[in-house]
Amino acid sequence: MCKLHLTILCSLLFTVLQAIGQSADRATYQKTDHGVKISFAGLPTSVDQDIYLDAIRDDIVRVTALPINVPFPTRESLIVVDSLHRLIHSLSVETERDTLYLRTASLVVATCLRTGQIVFKDKNGQTILGERKRESNSFRPESYNGDSFYALEQGFEIEENEGLYGLGQHQNAVMNYNNGRRVTLLQYNTEIGMPFLLSSKNYGLLWHNYAITTAGDIRPLHPLNAFKLTSKEGLDGWLTATYAHRDHPDSVWLSRPESIIDYSYLTDQHKLPNDITLAKAKVLYEGQITSPYTGLHRLHFKYSGYMKVWIDGELQEDRWRESWNAGTFEIAKEMKSGEPHDIRIEWLPDGGESYFTLNWQSPLPEELKHTFSFASEAGDAIDYYFIHGKHMDEVISGYRALSGKAPIMPLWSFGFWQSRERYKTQQEIEEVAQEFRKRRIPIDNIVQDWSYWAEHDWGSHDFDKTRFPDPDGMIQDLHDKNMRIMISVWPKINEESSVYQDFNDRGWLYPRNIYDGRKDWIGKGYTSTFYDPFQQEARQGFWDLMNEKLYKKGVDAWWMDASEPDVHSNISLAERKAVFQPALGSSVRYYNTFPLMNAKGIYEGQRQTDPNNRVFILTRSYFAGQQRYSAAAWSGDIASRWHDMKDQIAAGINFSMSGTPYWTMDAGGFLVEKRFHKPQAQDLEEWREMNTRWYQYGAFLPMFRAHGQFPFREPFNIAGEDHQGYKSMVYYINLRYKLLAYNYSLAAKTFFDDYTMIRGLAMDFPQDRETYALNDQYLWGPALLVNPVTEKGAIQRSVYLPKDADWYDLYQGTSFKGGQTIQADAPYERIPVFVRSGSILPIGKELQYTGEHPQHELTLYVYDGADASFELYEDEGDNYNYEKGQYGTIAFTYEQANGTLTIGERVGKFAGMLKNRVFHVVLVSDQNQVGIDSPQGNRKTVRYRGKATSIVLK
Incomplete structure (x- = not known):
């Protein structure tokens, strides 16, 4: 359909109808404040429907279609922010023959007045995306638990060669969803359903629906x-x-x-x-x-x-x-x-x-080969936002304009995190913290996993005094060692818990699981259920409990586990829906939104209690808009296996391309085969190699965290200090800290410019179709091409170097031309990482923790081959003063033609800002192939006092 102009199609249809004597009546329409309502009644060429087009911005249009004469949905959106601002420079509605055109400064939305099909075009009239015609199965009346709604379907015509990304986190190693894939959007341990699709044609679709949804090829299995x-x-x-x-x-x-x-x-x-x-x-x-x-x-x-x-x-x-x-x-x-x-x-x-x-x-049948569809179990209407941009980053910016910005995470969160399942006693966690400091392995964060409470008291947030006799002292001791602590908080409460009766009496719990008598797997087994974050009072009550029992003790970050909600991993969907009954409406309607509302309560609770201390939430499940609540996701209870490691790469990239920037996984994998518990020699060496490769990969993510079941996951418990695996793990932890200025600047860019840190290659190289489906490489920020090694015993791996750039080996500076696949060296101790020409990469000194000392001395590696720019961002690191404009930036620009680096004037100010600093500048080129592990050779030093200066590098 989208291959032809919609007006031509409508005219052809008009001619055919006249020839066979059918009525040629068209839809009627009426203008609204920001768009138009189009009504189709009794037409032989369309289902009876009302279509609302609502211009949000010049580049964002909301489409809502529902059976005719049904009232427009007025439920408050859980996804779209309350503070949404319209930004429309021009808006017009006009008709030409059988087509209605809604025009903004950036978009033309053409609707056939005979069929109701919509085609989105750019301002020059070039087709971007078109709908498939809605049929009788587009709105199917359904109901559940007294809630009436429609089961909904909508298809779109896509081009054969476009790349389609996003949709959350899925364990199928798929990068490009334009291949007939069927994707189920639902919350499940290791699976995250996100209703946002991003295209290499620079558009996005936010499917505005909360129910379990099938995307792509929606035909039944x-x-x-x-x-x-x-x-x-x-x-x-x-x-x-x-x-x-x-x-x-x-x-x-x-x-x-x-x-x-x-x-x-x-x-x-x-x-x-x-x-x-x-x-x-x-x-x-x-x-x-x-x-x-x-x-x-x-x-x-x-x-x-x-x-x-x-x-x-x-x-x-x-x-x-x-x-x-x-x-x-x-x-x-x-x-x-x-x-x-x-x-x-x-x-x-x-x-x-x-x-x-x-x-x-x-x-796929021929007629569906260029179709991408959404089918949701429940909703009031077919409801989606079409977002257009000049590039994919601009599209994601539009998504965040709708669903909320991602706050800057605390500086300390960009350090190393150590976790295990689990530290069973206060002594264990204190000894591990002491060992890190003794060995001088950098670390900022240590994690207390579940079951720190007495066995029966799940949900109380009370420490078991027999195993944690002085939790206040333990947390203070960690803080004295310059470590932060994150603690596991489940939205789950045992019936025998000390807080159960109070929550139950207030109506804050889902009671069905209690009445079903379903027991968990702890000790003798306890009946339990989850609290209802869809009630504001319950959210406040849950935070008040966390505040009283944990935050006041000094806990720094929240690990919101089982936030699907995972009442039980292996009960059927029907049983899950019966247990999960939110106060806001039926579980079928709101199935995917529990993690969103759970994070909302924690974020708003902490900001209300302590307004200027940055919130950090790690959650196993995630939904559209959750980024605005300082939430990072991790990929759940994956296995400690090579195939699981590889699966995480595409999972993390597509999650990030869903508009949600903070993602990580358990470095080392969570679930462990029994052969690694008491390993034979060859199994032990595989364990060490696999964990080493996982650490290497984890160093280039928004959050670098080692975690998993036994065996223990600290580097010194994986291998001895003379082992190459130990040396490599410590090397990448140190590298993480050397990259702190780069990483933290990416976080600021993520907030201010709606940037994406984990980047599918198609984001930066959209003209290079070789990048569209690559599922084991990604860009970390604008500069670094990361290529994890996910095969046992591999000492090389195939790496595609995208076109229109030269590439330099990070470690030694060896240069390569883009547009080719190479067999890159991947010795045990290193994964291949390449730097794009036209990059400026700041490298700092080694640190034991992020706040050990200010980064007054940085080495700027400038990669020749193209013009380059980088903006260094700094603030106080742990508060929200940046929201008030209290931060500083320094812009670096490099002109390849004359080899000149310009260090711009410092802009802005904040408490504790460095006034004087030293920049060592190294030009990396074909003539000077140096890397971060090689002698720097010819470098120039600039003593910077905040004023603009330029130096010639070649």
Whole structure:
């Protein structure tokens, strides 16, 4: 549709209708304060609907479509900020034949008055994006728990070669979603659903909906038996499932036919053989699958335990996940109609509860190959914001204009964070802190994970005095060592907790889980539930409890775990919806928004209690707008496996390209295979290598945090100080601190300019289509191309260097031309990192903690090959005075043509600002190939006192 001008299509339709004698009536419309309402009633070419176009800014238009004569939704938005300011320089509404045009200074929104389809164009009339026509299934009346709403669908026509990004964090290693992928937007441990799509064509779609949503290819998945199945014995209708003892595979317990594999939830466990100990079983599925379709098929696996999949004798996947935390993966396979494929699945269940589901998606039909759709379970209307910009950063800026800016995180949060599951006593945490300082390994933050409370008292936020006899003294001791502490706070309260009765009496809890009698996994098992952050009084009450029990003791940061809310990881969606009943409305309508409201309560509570102390929240789940509450996300309970490490790269990039800039993961992975608990020599060395590679990757993220289950995750507990792994981990921790000026300036740019720190390569190289789908490289800020190593034993890795730039090795300064793929050196101790030509990279001195001393001396590495600029930002680091204009900046610019670096006049002021400083300047070029690990050679020194100065570097 978007290949043709909408006016031509509408005119053709008008001609056809006249020829067949149909009514040629068009939609009616009326202007509104900021747009237009268009009504379609009784037209044979359109469903009956009202469409509202609302210009928010010249580059942002809201579209709302709903059944005709249904009142316009007036619910307060949870996503869009209350303080939204309209900025419209010009606005007009006019018609031409059968097309209505809403024009702003930047956009033309063309609506066909016969079909209701909308096409978005730039001010020059070039098509950006077009809708697919709404049909009868676009608004399907549904209800849940007394709440009536519509199930909603909307498709968009996309171009074959555009890149599509965002949608949150997903564990599928997919970078570009313009490939027929099906993405489910819901909150689940390791999965974050964000309803924002970002295109390489410089537009974004904020799908303004809170319900579980399917995006991309929204067709339902097929069960396994939609294939023609053939058993290993050659019989039609099933695969052969063989259950044997895993240590004695010849000892077969059971062989049975299975044509549907669907063990998704606890309620499915009865389908598995009940007289077999699955934790000791090896299950083989063997036979053939034959599709009735030709094209690219996608097999969707949900699994726990160990799983290997072979198709036609070729190993496709080798995965592991702990039993209680099922994971997912997909296999893409080209198939021809009627052509059989051998399949073999080896499953080693891990624990008493075992999960395995296999569904598949058929090839996209031709008419859907250039379609991207959204389908939501509940909403009042099809409701979305179209955002346009000159580049993707400008689009994200538009998203944050709608949903809120991301505050600057505290300076100390850009240091190193040490965590483990878990420090069980006060003595443990104090000893670890002392060991870091003794070994002079830099650290700013230590983390107290869950169960610091007495076993029965989950939700009280009280320390168990038998294990933490003096929490006030412990926190003071950490502060005396110049460390901050983050503590785990769950939105969960046990029925036996000391605060349960009060919260229950006030109506602040979800009662269903209590009445269901569902117990958790701690000790004897306790019935528990979650508080309701959709009530302002409950949010305030929850913060008051945190304030009284924790904040007053000096706790610095909040780890909001299980914020999906994760009442239980493996109950069905239907059961989760029954338990989660927010006061604001039904769980179906508001399913994805619990983490948003939870963070809102903590952020607003702390800022009200202590207005000038920066909030830091780490949360496992996230929703649109949550960035305005000083929230960072981490990727949940991923496994300590190489494949999980690689999956995090695309997960983190797409999360960041969802407009939400602060993301991290457990460096080292969380879930650990038993072979690493008491490792053989080769397993121990793999453990050390894998953690080393994970540390190397984690150093280039908004938050650098090591965490996981046993074995312990401190560098000195992973390897001895003479081990190359230990040396590398300490090297990258030190490098993190040397990059503090660069990283903190990126954080300021993220607030003031709505920047994105973790950058998909397409953001900076949109003309280079080779970058669109790369899922294991990213830019950290404007300068650094980061290439994690995610293969055991690798000492090289393939790296694509984008076009239109030269690239310099960070460590030694060796130069490379862009537009090529190289085999980059990746010795055990280093991951390949390259610096883009036209960059200025400030490197500071080593620090033991971020506030050890001001960065009065910086080395500026200037990378030749293009003009360069960088703005150094500084403020007090731990308060909100920057919101009042109390900060300082120094602009650096480099002109390649004459080799001149200009250090601009210092702008602004704040308490404690450095008046005098020293800049050492090193020009990195083909003629002077130096890096941060090599002797600096020819450098020039500038003693800076705040006045502009220039120096010639070549």
